[in-house]
Amino acid sequence: xxxxxxxxxxxxxxxxxxxxxxxxxxxxxxxxxxxxxxxxxxxxxxxxxxxxxxxxxxxxxxxxxxxxxxxxxxxxxxxxxxxxxxxxxxxxxxxxxxxxxxxxxxxxxxxxxxxxxxxxxxxxxxxxxxxxxxxxxxxxxxxxxxxxxxxxxxxxxxxxxxxxxxxxxxxxxxxxxxxxxxxxxxxxxxxxxxxxxxxxxxxxxxxxxxxxxxxxxxxxxxxxxxxxxxxxxxxxxxxxxxxxxxxxxxxxxxxxxxxxxxxxxxxxxxxxxxxxxxxxxxxxxxxxxxxxxxxxxxxxxxxxxxxxxxxxxxxxxxxxxxxxxxxxxxxxxxxxxxxxxxxxxxxxxxxxxxxxxxxxxxxxxxxxxxxxxxxxxxxxxxxxxxxxxxxxxxxxxxxxxxxxx
Numbered sequence: 001x002x003x004x005x006x007x008x009x010x011x012x013x014x015x016x017x018x019x020x021x022x023x024x025x026x027x028x029x030x031x032x033x034x035x036x037x038x039x040x041x042x043x044x045x046x047x048x049x050x051x052x053x054x055x056x057x058x059x060x061x062x063x064x065x066x067x068x069x070x071x072x073x074x075x076x077x078x079x080x081x082x083x084x085x086x087x088x089x090x091x092x093x094x095x096x097x098x099x100x101x102x103x104x105x106x107x108x109x110x111x112x113x114x115x116x117x118x119x120x121x122x123x124x125x126x127x128x129x130x131x132x133x134x135x136x137x138x139x140x141x142x143x144x145x146x147x148x149x150x151x152x153x154x155x156x157x158x159x160x161x162x163x164x165x166x167x168x169x170x171x172x173x174x175x176x177x178x179x180x181x182x183x184x185x186x187x188x189x190x191x192x193x194x195x196x197x198x199x200x201x202x203x204x205x206x207x208x209x210x211x212x213x214x215x216x217x218x219x220x221x222x223x224x225x226x227x228x229x230x231x232x233x234x235x236x237x238x239x240x241x242x243x244x245x246x247x248x249x250x251x252x253x254x255x256x257x258x259x260x261x262x263x264x265x266x267x268x269x270x271x272x273x274x275x276x277x278x279x280x281x282x283x284x285x286x287x288x289x290x291x292x293x294x295x296x297x298x299x300x301x302x303x304x305x306x307x308x309x310x311x312x313x314x315x316x317x318x319x320x321x322x323x324x325x326x327x328x329x330x331x332x333x334x335x336x337x338x339x340x341x342x343x344x345x346x347x348x349x350x351x352x353x354x355x356x357x358x359x360x361x362x363x364x365x366x367x368x369x370x371x372x373x374x375x376x377x378x379x380x381x382x383x384x385x386x387x388x389x390x391x392x393x394x395x396x397x398x399x400x401x402x403x404x405x
Contacts, residue, residue: 002090008219009091009099015210016102020109021048023207026200027262028113031255031308034192035392036117037402043112043121047128048105054132055101062137063100069148071138089217099214100140107136107163113308114171115178115382118389121397123382127372131170135368139166139361153342154357155329155350157226158215160270160322161361168315169365171306177373178382180305182389194254201258205234208265212272225338226272230265233284237264240288259313263291266317271325274340279328282336283321291316322358326351 025044029037051059061076076082079097088096108128115124142149143162156162181189191197212230216223241260246252267287268280275283294312298304306312327333329340330347341350376382383389388396395401 001087001092002218005089005218005220006091006095008223009095009214009217012210012214013095013099013102015207016099016106016214017048017207019204019207019211020044020102020106023200023203024106024109026196027204027258028116028200028308030193030195030197030200031113031191032116033189033392034403035394037192037394038400039121039393039397040112040116041402042398043124044109046121046125047109047112050125050129051105051108051132052101054129055097055104059104059132059137060097060100062133063104063140064097064145066146067141069151070141071147072141072145091217096217099217103159103163103211104132104136104140107159107167108132110163110167110310110314111170111174113310114175114306116307117393118178118181118383120381120384121393123376123380126376126380127382130372130376131369134372135166135170135365136162139364142360143357149357149360152353152356153345153350154353155274155325155340156270156322156357157273157325158212158269160318160325161357164266164269164314164318165322165358165361166365168311168313168318169362170369171310172304172315173366173369174373175304175306175311177370177377180303181307182386184305185299185303191255198254198258201261205261205265208234208269212269216273222273225276228277229275229280229283229338230268230272232277232280233268233287234261234264236281236284237261237267237287237291240264240285241292244288244292259295259309260288260292263287263313263317266314267291267321267324270318270322271328271338273338274325274329275338276328276336279333279336279338283324283328286320286324287317290320319358319362323351323354326354 025041029040032040058077061074062072065072065076067073082093086093140162141147143156209227213223213227238257238261242252242257245256264284264287268283291313294316295309298312329338331337331339
C-alpha cells in the first residue's frame, strides 16, 4: 500500500462527495423557484443515502466484480471479503469502493435537474434506485470494470460516458416523457436565489479536482495534469459562455457564467488524464459554444423543458469531450497533446472507439430509461397533479417550506 496515494484518494473522495452535498444541491436549489427549493435539496440528499446502501449491497459488485463483458457478478455483494488490508492497486479496496461510490451518487443526482419542480418524491426514489442498478452499474462495468468498452480501448478518464452521457441522456428522455412544467415556456421561471447557485457552483469547481485528478488513483503526474486541464477548461468554458451571452442578449449573466463553467468541467472530464493544457483550452472553448447553443436550441426551438439544462450541459458536454479526447490525446498534435493514445493507435482508430462508446451508452441508457419511466408511471404515477405543482413540491411532498412567508 502506498500511503501517499492513499492520502490523496482519501482527500479526492471527500471532494467528490462535496460536489453533490452541498455543491450540486445548492447549485440546483438556487435555480428552481422558491416553492421547490427544499424538494431539490431533499432529492439530492435522499439519493446520496439510498445509493450508498445499494452500492454496499450489490451495485459495487455489479460494476467492479469480474462477471462478463456486460456486467459484473454478485461475488462482491455486501463487499464480501473486503478487509482493511485488501488492496486495489496500491490503495485500500475500501477506499476505491468509497471513491467510486461518490461517482455513483452524483450521476443520478444530476438527472434531478431534468424533472425538477414536477416529479413525485416516491417516483424519483424508485427511478433513481432502478436506474443505478440497470444503467449506471452495467455501463461502469463496460468502461472501468473490465467490460467490452474497456477492452476495445475506450478513453474515459473520469466519467464522460459513465457519468455525463448517461445522466444527460436520461435527463433528455425524462424531460420529454414527463412533460413540461405548467406554464412553460410562456410563464417566466427565473432562479429564485442566484447567490445560492453561485455558492454551489464554486463547490462544484473545487470538488471537480477530486473527481478528475482523483481518477488517476495516485498522487502523480497524471493527477497533477488532470487538475490543471480541469481548471483551464472550466475557466475557458465560463468565459466563452459569458461572451456569447453578452453578444446575443446584450448583458452577461451570473447564471450564464457558472453554467459555462460546469459545461467546461463536464467536457474535460473524459479527457482530463490524456490531454495537455493547450488541448484543454480548445476543449473548454468548444464546450462553451456547443453547450450554449444546445441550451438555447432545446428550450427555444424544440421547447423541451429540461428544467436545469442537464442534457445541454452534461449530455452534450460528455459526448463532445469523449469524442475530442480521441483527437487531443494524440502526440501528433504537439503542444495540444497529452500523448495519451496507445502506441500504434491512430486518431481515426481512436475516434471510432470513442464514437462506439458514446452511441452505445446513449442508446442503452435511453432505452432502459424509457422502460423505467413507463413502468413507474403505470405503477404509482411520475408526476404530481396540477394543484400540487402550483402550490410547490416543498409543501405537497414534504410538508415544509424553505422560507418563512
